[in-house]
Amino acid sequence: MSVKKMEMxxxxxxxxxxxxxLGAENKDIVVLDADxxxxxxxxxxxxxxxxxxxxxxxxxxxxxxxxxxxxxxxxIPFASTFALFGTLRVxxxxxxxxxxxxxxxxxxxxxxxxxxxxxGASHQAVEDVALMRAIPNMTVIVPADAVETKKVIxxxxxxxGPMYIRMGRPKVPVLFDDSYQFQIGKGVQIKDGSDVxxxxxxxMAHIALEAAEDLAKEGISxxxxxxxxxxxxxxxxxxxxxxxxxxxxxxxxxxxxxxxxGAVAEVLAxxxxxPLRRVGVMDTFGESGTPDxxxxxxxxxxxxIMEKAKTLL
Amino acid sequence: MTKVVDQQLxxxxxxxxxxxRQEIVKMVTEAQSGHPGGSLSAADILxxxxxxxxxVDPENPRMPDRDxxxxxxxxxxxxxxATLAEKGYLPKEELATFRKINSRLQGHPxxxxxxxVDMSTGSLGQGLSAANGMALAAKLDKKxxxxxxxxxxxxxxxxxxxxxxxxxxxxxxxxxxxxxxYNGLQIDGEVDQIMNPAPLDEKFRAFNWHVLVIDGHxxxxxxxxxxxxxxxxxxxxxxxxNTVKGKGVSFMENQCGWHxxxxxxxxxxxxxxxxxxxxx
Numbered sequence: 001m002s003v004k005k006m007e008m009x010x011x012x013x014x015x016x017x018x019x020x021x022l023g024a025e026n027k028d029i030v031v032l033d034a035d036x037x038x039x040x041x042x043x044x045x046x047x048x049x050x051x052x053x054x055x056x057x058x059x060x061x062x063x064x065x066x067x068x069x070x071x072x073x074x075x076i077p078f079a080s081t082f083a084l085f086g087t088l089r090v091x092x093x094x095x096x097x098x099x100x101x102x103x104x105x106x107x108x109x110x111x112x113x114x115x116x117x118x119x120g121a122s123h124q125a126v127e128d129v130a131l132m133r134a135i136p137n138m139t140v141i142v143p144a145d146a147v148e149t150k151k152v153i154x155x156x157x158x159x160x161g162p163m164y165i166r167m168g169r170p171k172v173p174v175l176f177d178d179s180y181q182f183q184i185g186k187g188v189q190i191k192d193g194s195d196v197x198x199x200x201x202x203x204m205a206h207i208a209l210e211a212a213e214d215l216a217k218e219g220i221s222x223x224x225x226x227x228x229x230x231x232x233x234x235x236x237x238x239x240x241x242x243x244x245x246x247x248x249x250x251x252x253x254x255x256x257x258x259x260x261x262g263a264v265a266e267v268l269a270x271x272x273x274x275p276l277r278r279v280g281v282m283d284t285f286g287e288s289g290t291p292d293x294x295x296x297x298x299x300x301x302x303x304x305i306m307e308k309a310k311t312l313l
Numbered sequence: 314m315t316k317v318v319d320q321q322l323x324x325x326x327x328x329x330x331x332x333x334r335q336e337i338v339k340m341v342t343e344a345q346s347g348h349p350g351g352s353l354s355a356a357d358i359l360x361x362x363x364x365x366x367x368x369v370d371p372e373n374p375r376m377p378d379r380d381x382x383x384x385x386x387x388x389x390x391x392x393x394x395a396t397l398a399e400k401g402y403l404p405k406e407e408l409a410t411f412r413k414i415n416s417r418l419q420g421h422p423x424x425x426x427x428x429x430v431d432m433s434t435g436s437l438g439q440g441l442s443a444a445n446g447m448a449l450a451a452k453l454d455k456k457x458x459x460x461x462x463x464x465x466x467x468x469x470x471x472x473x474x475x476x477x478x479x480x481x482x483x484x485x486x487x488x489x490x491x492x493x494x495y496n497g498l499q500i501d502g503e504v505d506q507i508m509n510p511a512p513l514d515e516k517f518r519a520f521n522w523h524v525l526v527i528d529g530h531x532x533x534x535x536x537x538x539x540x541x542x543x544x545x546x547x548x549x550x551x552x553x554x555n556t557v558k559g560k561g562v563s564f565m566e567n568q569c570g571w572h573x574x575x576x577x578x579x580x581x582x583x584x585x586x587x588x589x590x591x592x593x
Contacts, residue, residue: 101423101424101433
């Protein structure tokens with residue numbers, strides 16, 4: 001595993017690119033969007049494969065239902081919109097029309113979490129991970145960077161079943177190189193460490209790495225795990241971290257209740273009780289602001305991760 | 314639409330519909346749970362679909378090119394199960410397991426448990442969108458299969474139905490035919506008193522559908538309407554079927570209370586007697 005950190009790229013841009021690649025490779029892939037194709041970047045697919053692209057207008061419920069119908073006939077639909085509209089607005093449709101019949105629909109969303117930014121709380125999904133995780137048959141994946149996003153989308157296209165794939169709006173550092181291997185249900189250690197473990201998802205992965213680098217300067221050895229599959233979660237890597245280090249800090253750009261922090265807490269409590277600190281959205285709505293300002297204000301920072309890590313020593 | 318239909322076919326379909334009604338009454342009685350009223354109102358439509366119109370094979374329930382049926386008003390599952398049993402998808406004895414533990418016959422249709430069910434439904438408003446997706450898939454693959462959906466008149470109060478109606482018109486899904494089981498009653502009372510959806514013909518026409526209004530218990534009219542739908546190009550067809558809730562059982566007809574309650578043994582016997590009498 002090699003981790004680099006130079007290029008900046010939005011996961012949604014990678015989504016658009018990989019969809020357009022996959023469209024040529026697999027004729028069963030169809031893409032749906034609800035009037036946000038330019039933002040979710042499905043427009044790349046739409047231009048290349050207009051026959052297999054359906055912009056359903058501002059009607060997310062129908063988009064989810066149509067995706068279900070397409071899947072019953074062997075299509076692999078990627079239904080795209082912002083995280084909020086692709087989850088809370090259509091919770092019943094996802095549950096009853098996709099997950100209950102266990103259909104091969106991928107709900108691939110962008111503009112998740114606080115880093116959607118200036119549009120404010122009405123558009124910032126912080127509850128989506130917890131909600132999607134609670135639906136039987138649903139797999140929940142939050143890629144950390146553009147490279148992982150491409151691997152995730154390719155894997156999703158090749159793997160049967162309902163999936164929720166959560167991407168973001170702003171550019172984030174590219175952590176992985178092309179040799180990176182993504183596997184559903186496997187966390188990946190992106191930095192070795194023996195004192196504490198930081199388990200992060202999505203945009204928080206690179207911030208967790210920065211925290212670990214700064215902790216190292218203070219003589220604290222922090223392990224960092226990128227946990228891109230939130231469900232099914234990699235129990236083994238969590239338990240090993242609990243056994244080998246003095247405690248775990250989770251870092252997520254979602255509500256700590258029911259999200260990554262909640263999922264890790266469940267694994268620890270049932271298998272190997274160990275101290276846990278959660279960094280994430282502390283059960284609150286966001287507000288308008290730049291992504292960076294929001295991350296600062298709501299404590300989704302390397303400083304907060306470091307502080308929490310030190311309480312475990 | 315007033316084509317002359319073979320009389321032998323009509324009498325055969327009439328017998329089938331009657332069998333299906335009997336099974337509906339029996340299974341809801343056996344389960345002591347379920348929705349007889351809106352199942353009986355739709356029995357003639359499903360009979361025509363499964364015994365005259367749809368290209369389906371009970372031996373190969375998931376064959377890729379089969380015609381599809383989506384029971385959007387999923388609470389009318391008894392009419393679907395009774396029809397599938399009559400068609401040979403499952404033994405009639407299995408209908409007695411309806412709504413019981415370990416049964417394939419869930420309270421509302423389950424795609425995963427029972428081959429022959431083309432979509433899980435029950436949460437109202439979602440079926441038409443799924444039917445859209447199926448019809449769109451047929452168009453994409455240039456396949457000949459057609460998609461049928463059955464909606465309730467109360468169900469169209471759901472906003473999602475209108476999203477789906479808009480999309481079906483927009484995508485010119487002429488391989489999609491929907492029925493609206495217009496029996497006029499919903500759980501809380503009369504549909505036009507609770508939240509009046511009328512005029513539905515004008516609404517669907519405005520969404521670029523071809524619309525027909527028929528007597529939903531007249532087999533000849535149902536057949537004629539489906540033929541007209543098949544012949545209609547560039548538009549989905551909505552067949553607004555005026556029906557009677559509880560049709561065929563005198564004490565259930567037009568009674569709101571029979572939306573979601575089960576007959577007792579005596580009522581069941583009475584209902585079966587009436588239905589059998591109807592065949593004489």
